Amino acid sequence: MSEFAETTIRVRYVETDQMGVVHHGNYFTWFEAGRVDLCRHLGFEYKQMEIDDDSFIVVVEASCRYRLPAHFDDLLTVRTWITAAQRRIIHFGYEVMNQASGELLATGETTHVICDRRGRPKSLPEKYRKLFGVGAHEASPHPAGAHVSSRDGE
Amino acid sequence: MSEFAETTIRVRYVETDQMGVVHHGNYFTWFEAGRVDLCRHLGFEYKQMEIDDDSFIVVVEASCRYRLPAHFDDLLTVRTWITAAQRRIIHFGYEVMNQASGELLATGETTHVICDRRGRPKSLPEKYRKLFGVGAHEASPHPAGAHVSSRDGE
Amino acid sequence: MSEFAETTIRVRYVETDQMGVVHHGNYFTWFEAGRVDLCRHLGFEYKQMEIDDDSFIVVVEASCRYRLPAHFDDLLTVRTWITAAQRRIIHFGYEVMNQASGELLATGETTHVICDRRGRPKSLPEKYRKLFGVGAHEASPHPAGAHVSSRDGE
Amino acid sequence: MSEFAETTIRVRYVETDQMGVVHHGNYFTWFEAGRVDLCRHLGFEYKQMEIDDDSFIVVVEASCRYRLPAHFDDLLTVRTWITAAQRRIIHFGYEVMNQASGELLATGETTHVICDRRGRPKSLPEKYRKLFGVGAHEASPHPAGAHVSSRDGE
Numbered sequence: 001m002s003e004f005a006e007t008t009i010r011v012r013y014v015e016t017d018q019m020g021v022v023h024h025g026n027y028f029t030w031f032e033a034g035r036v037d038l039c040r041h042l043g044f045e046y047k048q049m050e051i052d053d054d055s056f057i058v059v060v061e062a063s064c065r066y067r068l069p070a071h072f073d074d075l076l077t078v079r080t081w082i083t084a085a086q087r088r089i090i091h092f093g094y095e096v097m098n099q100a101s102g103e104l105l106a107t108g109e110t111t112h113v114i115c116d117r118r119g120r121p122k123s124l125p126e127k128y129r130k131l132f133g134v135g136a137h138e139a140s141p142h143p144a145g146a147h148v149s150s151r152d153g154e
Numbered sequence: 155m156s157e158f159a160e161t162t163i164r165v166r167y168v169e170t171d172q173m174g175v176v177h178h179g180n181y182f183t184w185f186e187a188g189r190v191d192l193c194r195h196l197g198f199e200y201k202q203m204e205i206d207d208d209s210f211i212v213v214v215e216a217s218c219r220y221r222l223p224a225h226f227d228d229l230l231t232v233r234t235w236i237t238a239a240q241r242r243i244i245h246f247g248y249e250v251m252n253q254a255s256g257e258l259l260a261t262g263e264t265t266h267v268i269c270d271r272r273g274r275p276k277s278l279p280e281k282y283r284k285l286f287g288v289g290a291h292e293a294s295p296h297p298a299g300a301h302v303s304s305r306d307g308e
Numbered sequence: 309m310s311e312f313a314e315t316t317i318r319v320r321y322v323e324t325d326q327m328g329v330v331h332h333g334n335y336f337t338w339f340e341a342g343r344v345d346l347c348r349h350l351g352f353e354y355k356q357m358e359i360d361d362d363s364f365i366v367v368v369e370a371s372c373r374y375r376l377p378a379h380f381d382d383l384l385t386v387r388t389w390i391t392a393a394q395r396r397i398i399h400f401g402y403e404v405m406n407q408a409s410g411e412l413l414a415t416g417e418t419t420h421v422i423c424d425r426r427g428r429p430k431s432l433p434e435k436y437r438k439l440f441g442v443g444a445h446e447a448s449p450h451p452a453g454a455h456v457s458s459r460d461g462e
Numbered sequence: 463m464s465e466f467a468e469t470t471i472r473v474r475y476v477e478t479d480q481m482g483v484v485h486h487g488n489y490f491t492w493f494e495a496g497r498v499d500l501c502r503h504l505g506f507e508y509k510q511m512e513i514d515d516d517s518f519i520v521v522v523e524a525s526c527r528y529r530l531p532a533h534f535d536d537l538l539t540v541r542t543w544i545t546a547a548q549r550r551i552i553h554f555g556y557e558v559m560n561q562a563s564g565e566l567l568a569t570g571e572t573t574h575v576i577c578d579r580r581g582r583p584k585s586l587p588e589k590y591r592k593l594f595g596v597g598a599h600e601a602s603p604h605p606a607g608a609h610v611s612s613r614d615g616e
Contacts, residue, residue: 013190014183014485018478018534021427024367025336025476029168032333036167036227047227059332063371069427072480073190073201119329119377168333170326172380175581177322178521179490186487213486217525223581226326273483273531321498322491337476344475344535355535381498381509 004081005038008099011074021069028062031094031108034080038092042131053125054116057090061111068098068105075099085132087123089113158235159192162253165228175223182216185248185262188234192246196285207279208270211244215265222252222259229253239286241277243267312389313346316407319382329377336370339402339416342388346400350439361433362424365398369419376406376413383407393440395431397421466543467500470561473536483531490524493556493570496542500554504593515587516578519552523573530560530567537561547594549585551575 017023039046049055077097084091094108114124171177193200203209231251238245248262268278317338325331347354357363385405392399402416422432479485501508511517539559546553556570576586
């Protein structure tokens with residue numbers, strides 16, 4: 001059972017392409033905004049994790065399934081949660097919803113390893129293990145339990 | 155004397171570069187988010203202006219002066235206002251501030267012409283002229299008067 | 309057995325992030341450049357397929373596995389091929405290599421459906437079926453057979 | 463009188479927006495690709511200047527004037543030259559042309575200061591002064607003299 005964070009995204013004009021919808025590459029940057037918000041709501045600032053603990057959450061795999069398009073100026077919710085966490089590897093799940101229609105637009109997953117600033121793999125520092133629920137997750141494709149909300153721009 | 159809109163931007167990881175600060179190109183996309191918010195607070199949705207009135211606000215000139223860097227996860231305010239508006243040409247001014255420090259990070263200006271969907275210049279439809287203050291602006295490098303606030307993601 | 313295209317990419321400064329390496333989102337735009345080159349070398353211009361035949365190759369799934377980082381100014385090769393093609397769905401495979409070291413940096417896959425300009429699924433027009441090898445592919449994670457090379461910027 | 467570099471850019475799909483043309487923000491990243499090529503043809507690698515000499519060419523002002531739109535898959539030439547160079551400040555000029563039509567699409571200018579990795583201004587190291595023509599330029603809005611060509615992706 002996993003907490004999740006919700007991030008509000010307003011679609012930018014630059015994020016559209018000549019098909020008239022959001023370019024698929026942008027979902028990965030929204031997932032990233034979701035991870036940063038999830039960290040904040042788990043109790044720490046990701047930027048400080050890099051600076052204070054020389055620990056970077058480096059993506060090693062990323063995927064997205066697109067169900068319905070997003071359009072310029074839409075308000076979206078990105079829901080982000082941890083699907084599994086071990087000392088050296090963390091898996092995140094994502095859902096992107098249109099706020100007006102409630103429709104699910106896309107789902108995604110990313111896998112990350114912890115690295116130092118030189119890119120060498122390392123274990124997650126002790127103080128983050130409980131926050132990330134290391135060992136405590138049952139891999140789940142869906143978020144569950146209590147949630148926290150935020151806005152990109154809060 | 156001009157109304158201005160304020161847009162809150164949370165700096166995304168993808169917006170940084172290997173210098174460790176925000177890449178200069180992103181300020182132009184933040185200016186764009188500011189224009190969309192200014193339209194909303196002037197009383198209309200820019201996306202509907204394109205759809206309903208076949209009127210696009212096309213950039214013909216853009217500039218930015220960078221004073222201090224922005225960093226990952228910073229909360230910024232983009233202040234946007236109209237510096238001059240005629241039937242066929244509109245000038246916008248911008249300021250980007252760091253919310254925590256209050257420091258002015260950058261200033262910018264853009265110039266736009268009104269075009270139809272084929273890119274042919276046209277006059278601003280009547281219903282928008284008053285909203286944009288056509289003929290009513292004294293060109294000013296600084297915003298003044300009443301303001302409205304919003305967040306990217308609101 | 310499938311033809312493949314090779315696209316040369318020079319890593320841009322804007323594509324790096326504060327980790328000092330290329331941001332993971334950019335690989336999806338390089339895959340896209342690879343698809344456009346593959347179309348060209350299969351004998352048609354993708355842009356004309358949109359204009360002349362009202363047929364868009366819309367991404368419905370995208371994934372990437374990252375093995376080694378890319379750095380600013382690196383010369384990369386994106387190898388693109390079709391892993392399976394049916395009338396309504398096409399699968400592409402990708403490899404990204406560092407030209408100087410020969411190392412494999414990343415692999416990827418994308419799945420696409422054919423849509424008209426309104427986003428409604430349709431069958432691939434007859435004239436493209438042979439070019440895409442509809443029905444002729446054995447799904448393969450690796451490219452094989454004759455190849456064609458190009459450069460982003462050729 | 464100034465050397466110039468020519469960089470070939472193939473417009474990427476992601477660089478378009480829902481207006482059906484290239485989004486204006488991309489020109490600044492093309493200018494950047496042009497600067498990197500100009501450095502190379504002046505006799506050094508910009509990435510090594512950062513690493514070997516702790517010297518970063520930091521943008522403090524950027525502007526672009528847009529005359530005609532660029533479209534997906536167009537082949538463009540970015541012409542880049544130095545308009546003025548002093549020990550602490552360098553000015554670059556740019557022109558973007560459509561290769562097929564020969565039309566001038568946009569012109570631009572950027573101003574840069576030399577900084578160390580912490581962002582503190584410094585003088586251009588001695589070995590680069592001659593290469594940049596410090597003190598030797600007559601400010602000119604147009605390139606002149608011998609030129610060198612390259613491709614983004616060469």
